[in-house]
Amino acid sequence: MKKTVWLVLSCLMVVSLILVSCGGDEDTNGTTKPDGTTSDKPQYGxxxxxxxxxxxxxxxxxxxxxxxxxxxxxxxxxxxxxxxxxxxxxxxxxxxxxxxxxxxxxxxxxxxxxxxxxxxxxxxxxxxxxxxxxxxxxxxxxxxxxxxxxxxxxxxxxxxxxxxxxxxxxxxxxxxxxxxxxxxxxxxxxxxxxxxxxxxxxxxxxxxxxxxxxxxxxxxxxxxxxxxxxxxxxxxxxxxxxxxxxxxxxxxxxxxxxxxxxxxxxxxxxxxxxxxxxxxxxxDASTALASLRTGKIDFYGPTTYDQFEELRSSAPDLEYLEYLSDGFGNAHAFNLRLDDPTKPWTLNENGKKVRQALMLAVDYDTIVRDYFSGKAEKDTVLVNRNFTGVGYKPLSSMSQSVQELYSYNPEKAKQLLIDAGYPDGFKTDVLVPSAPTDMADQCAIVKNMWAEIGVELNIVPIEGSMLTPMVTRSFDWDDMFYGTFSGGTVGSFGFSLYTYFGYYRGDNRPQFASRTDPDGTPDPIIEAAFAKTQDNIYVNWPAAYKAVEEIRPYLIENAFKIPFPQPYSYNFWWPWMKNTYGQGQVAFFLKYYWVDQALKTEMGY
Structure with a gap:
């Protein structure tokens, strides 16, 4: 069967699709006829x-x-x-x-x-x-x-x-x-x-x-x-x-x-x-993978590169899509409670030094290379590369002081902590969803890195159904939490939050830092960028996108959140699922998909 790999990076809303053929002459979007030819006409049933x-x-x-x-x-x-x-x-x-x-x-x-x-x-x-x-x-x-x-x-x-x-x-x-x-x-x-x-x-x-x-x-x-x-x-x-x-x-x-x-x-x-x-x-993920391999489910994903490699080996007939998502599912960050003036990272100059120290103590390049096998992006604050031309300004185009925050420099991080009044570091807790377990694993990586600068991170797993209302409604959390409510955008609807700066200002409840909601002090630079986007949305989109580009260096430099690299995602589906382009099991797409029942039978399922 022909395999399709699409690296999806939206650029000016144009799809960039890289098609890689791995042999075979059969059209996987078609139906095999008795004479060996194919038909694209959808079937019912x-x-x-x-x-x-x-x-x-x-x-x-x-x-x-x-x-x-x-x-x-x-x-x-x-x-x-x-x-x-x-x-x-x-x-x-x-x-x-x-x-x-x-x-x-x-x-x-x-x-x-x-x-x-x-x-x-x-x-x-x-x-x-x-x-x-x-x-x-x-x-x-x-x-x-x-x-x-x-x-x-x-x-x-x-x-x-x-x-x-x-x-x-x-x-x-x-x-x-x-x-x-x-x-x-x-x-x-x-x-x-x-x-x-x-x-x-x-x-x-x-x-x-x-x-x-x-x-x-x-x-x-x-x-x-x-x-x-x-x-x-x-x-x-x-x-x-x-x-x-x-x-x-x-x-x-x-x-x-x-x-x-x-x-x-x-x-x-x-x-x-x-x-x-x-x-x-x-x-259970292992049970789900077994269900996919045996044809009991038609789709699987989004999943990680490790599972991608395993499935490519154990079920080579599966179709797949490699893509960088908008960020809701896997652009994690350490979200800091910024409205508490007693915290080391509070909103003053010394707090900024602490936040920058925490970024400098994270070895982003090693995490991308070793933990994600090179299949990740480290620059995901507010938007990622999917938004090139419509809000994304590459890290390489920013000032050296901004770029430096993604370079591993524990010695400078230690000095910043000394300058901020924490020569011996400090202790802090981070709440993390108990499932999936890879989120706790990622926290453990950062815990070891922060330990090098004297920051002792205590990882506190908590059931996701309890964590979500804590951070979005009751605000009953103390130090920081790690999760998908990050500097990245929100799902396929990132535009609404990135032009609203929903994680950095305003009355949007997922704006966890409580910067201005409802009693915090507005950041004048963020507020000015927000005003510029609001003056131009639906009227002059390029100007609105420009405001997003211009605010990103400020958000990174102030390290309001400590981002973790965002991995590429993988969607799998069986070849008998037709008219799908890797979108997976999104509810409002399923009506367009059709099942090639003859092919499913031919493949032994």
């Missing part, structure tokens, strides 16, 4: 089986003050806007669907047909007509009756989503939510106004942020909320049939789904192609 590393939670993000619903309902429910499949690898190739370097990539219509933006604050949404709610064989399905979704529904649902006191947005972006308005302005038109942080509103509310979706108002009016999965009725391609906690989620094809394939040999086909999706909860 089969089941897509994926792995969930943790048990999905359910269900109502707008009644629980948590981003929960997307974990279950995101697969059966839909957002207003999403990735534009026609402008990704299957179509024009403008976007990778993996690394998004512009809000434009996120403005493909899903339940919205089109968007008008007369100014940055105004969103005139033209609601898609002909979208009907699902008709599951349940009491809730009978209640809704498969009726058409309306503009009134959108206005009602988003009024609840945004302004419910128990909604996740009230925790994540309270000021943005308070200023947000929703109004039905036409038979099929709803207008949103976002006078506070409009690009933040685009990600957290209008697109859904991975948890905001449409549902029939009568579900909430009848049952009180969405927390009982048996009442799930969405508009999506998959109907939620069964959920066995800690075991599986079963979904079937929605036969009345509104969507059609917009591009390629299957253009005009009704979606989805597969008969259903099975989500198996497999926490």
């Amino acid at each position: 089969g089941t897509i089986t994926v792995r969930e590393a943790v048990d999905p939670q359910c269900c109502d993000s707008f009644a629980n003050k948590m981003m929960m619903g997307g974990l279950v309902l995101w697969w059966s429910h839909e957002q207003l806007l999403k990735f534009d499949w026609a402008r990704g690898p299957a179509g024009t190739g403008e976007f990778t669907n993996l690394a998004v370097a512009s809000p434009e990539a996120q403005m493909g219509g899903e339940l919205v047909e089109s968007v008008e933006k007369p100014d940055p604050e105004t969103w005139i949404l033209h609601i898609r007509q002909g979208v009907h709610y699902q008709q599951p064989d349940t009491e809730a399905g009978d209640l809704v009756g498969g009726r058409e979704m309306t503009a009134d529904d959108v206005a009602w649902v988003y009024e609840r989503n945004v302004h419910s006191p128990d909604g996740a947005i009230q925790v994540l972006q309270p000021r943005c939510a308070a200023a947000f308005t929703i109004e039905k302005t036409g038979p099929w038109e709803v207008t949103f106004t976002t006078p506070v942080q409009p690009i933040t509103a685009q990600w957290w509310v209008i697109e859904g942020g991975g948890y905001g979706y449409m549902y029939p108002p009568e579900i909430v009016q009848t049952y009180g909320d969405l927390n009982d999965w048996h009442t799930a009725v969405g508009t999506g391609p998959w109907i939620l049939e069964d959920w066995v906690p800690a075991t599986s989620v079963t979904m079937s094809r929605n036969p009345n789904y509104w969507g059609e394939n917009p591009v390629g040999p299957g253009k005009g086909d009704q979606l989805p192609y597969a008969d259903g999706v099975k989500r198996l909860v497999i926490p």
Whole structure:
């Protein structure tokens, strides 16, 4: 089978794909015919089986003050806007669907047909007509009756989503939510106004942020909320049939789904192609790898280079994608509690010396070479190389004093600690998720390096489900924590946080340093850069991106966070999964994938 390696680095929103052929003449995007030729025409049928590393939670993000619903309902429910499949690898190739370097990539219509933006604050949404709610064989399905979704529904649902006191947005972006308005302005038109942080509103509310979706108002009016999965009725391609906690989620094809394939040999086909999706909860990585090798699951990833090498050896028929992600999943950093003036790293000149000492004591090049086998990038503060031309300024173009912070210099680090008043170093704790264990391993590497300058790091593992609310809601943590809420960008939606500087300022709860939220002192340089981006978003994007480029050296030099190198990621899938370009098991892409059942049988699975 032909193997495909794509190193994805978005540059001005253009996909850079490096294709490496490893022999064979078969077209892995085609279907093998009896005469040996291939066809690209998609087929219906089969089941897509994926792995969930943790048990999905359910269900109502707008009644629980948590981003929960997307974990279950995101697969059966839909957002207003999403990735534009026609402008990704299957179509024009403008976007990778993996690394998004512009809000434009996120403005493909899903339940919205089109968007008008007369100014940055105004969103005139033209609601898609002909979208009907699902008709599951349940009491809730009978209640809704498969009726058409309306503009009134959108206005009602988003009024609840945004302004419910128990909604996740009230925790994540309270000021943005308070200023947000929703109004039905036409038979099929709803207008949103976002006078506070409009690009933040685009990600957290209008697109859904991975948890905001449409549902029939009568579900909430009848049952009180969405927390009982048996009442799930969405508009999506998959109907939620069964959920066995800690075991599986079963979904079937929605036969009345509104969507059609917009591009390629299957253009005009009704979606989805597969008969259903099975989500198996497999926490243990070794068990999951065994399930992949034996064909029990169709996808695996993102994973590490070590697992990449093992799978290339043990299952050479697997297709794979190598890429640098936007950063949410694996651009880790030591996040410092900066709002406590008693900490060695506090926000004054001596604190800056301590923070710089901590960076200088990390041997970044050795970590990249030895721990990540050369498959990592060390420059990930705010944005990484995916954002070249749209916010990323290479480290090599910055001043020597900034570049020096990534060079291992324990002697200078010791002197900085002496100058800051810590000649004997200090002791500190770091909270780290107990799983995956590689995060604790990474902390251990830094612990040994910091020990060389007299900094004693105590690693405190804590269950992720406990750590997340501690650092995003209660702020009940003391010294530092290590995690994905880092200097890197957030998932495929990095643009919204990097132009908002969400980890360095403002009322964004993942802004863990408490620099300005809500009682901290704003950093005037960061605030000026933020003002420049806000003056130019949707109006003059190059100027907004320039502000991001200009602030990066300042963020690095001040070492507000101590970054760890970001590794490349690897997605695997079996050749019988067609029309996938390495995006993996992202919920809203599965409807475009199809199963080559004949090839699966031919391969012995």
